[in-house]
Amino acid sequence: MAAIGGGTGAGPGAEVSRGERVRLAGKLMLGWVALLWVLEIVDAASGNALDRFGVVPRDPGELADVVPSAFVHFGFAHVAANTLPLLVLGFLAALGGIRRFLAVCLLIMVADGVGVWLISPPGVNTAGVSGVIFGLFGFLLVSGFVERRPLGVVVAVLITAVWGSSILAGLAPTQTGVSWQGHLIGLLSGVAAAFLLARRARAV
Numbered sequence: 001m002a003a004i005g006g007g008t009g010a011g012p013g014a015e016v017s018r019g020e021r022v023r024l025a026g027k028l029m030l031g032w033v034a035l036l037w038v039l040e041i042v043d044a045a046s047g048n049a050l051d052r053f054g055v056v057p058r059d060p061g062e063l064a065d066v067v068p069s070a071f072v073h074f075g076f077a078h079v080a081a082n083t084l085p086l087l088v089l090g091f092l093a094a095l096g097g098i099r100r101f102l103a104v105c106l107l108i109m110v111a112d113g114v115g116v117w118l119i120s121p122p123g124v125n126t127a128g129v130s131g132v133i134f135g136l137f138g139f140l141l142v143s144g145f146v147e148r149r150p151l152g153v154v155v156a157v158l159i160t161a162v163w164g165s166s167i168l169a170g171l172a173p174t175q176t177g178v179s180w181q182g183h184l185i186g187l188l189s190g191v192a193a194a195f196l197l198a199r200r201a202r203a204v
Helices: 012-043 049-053 060-065 076-094 098-119 130-146 150-170 181-194
Strands: 002-004 125-126
Touching: 012 049, 012 076, 012 098, 049 076, 049 125, 049 181, 060 098, 076 098, 076 130, 098 130, 098 181, 130 150, 130 181
Parallel strands: none
Antiparallel strands: 002 125
16 A cells, blocks of 8 residues: 555365365456556556545545545556565455455455544555555454464465565555555454454364
8 A cells, every 4th residue: 555645075066166266266366456457557548547546534525435545556566566465365365255355355445444544644645455465464364363274374374474574564654655554454454354254163
């Protein structure tokens, strides 16, 4: 997020279901990433006309942009930086079920956007999907422990090893042109979503 100042069965049916889940998660994330790139191409071709869908704090009219702001970026470098983490973290989260994944993302987008609207510095336009990325990181980090799923715990360890240092860096208030507020609120929203939308453990 940037700111401008100024299934446990072993039968064949279970395998088909698991494979379909992987395909759906992959298609969803590829489509999402493609949409972000298309929107940035439109933005560039229109003289950055889509930048107005970012969130400017404490302006009541800007609350309508809380969700759209997650789909807008300030340049191709911005969307490129968000592409790989969104693709990987989103894919991993979507493997747990598409409906739940969409609910998690919507919760993160709304909470993050409203939080940015409340606490970001005056006159700053904030947009980008990195708040969702931080939220998905928080969700994946905690959900395996909350639901007592060994595979989820392994995923938490792996994503921490790969992206942990980048997540910490993204929370530093000293960075310019980066909404650490959006990153922090996104992370906390993802953790909250892991508790609020936890799946019940299946009886063995």
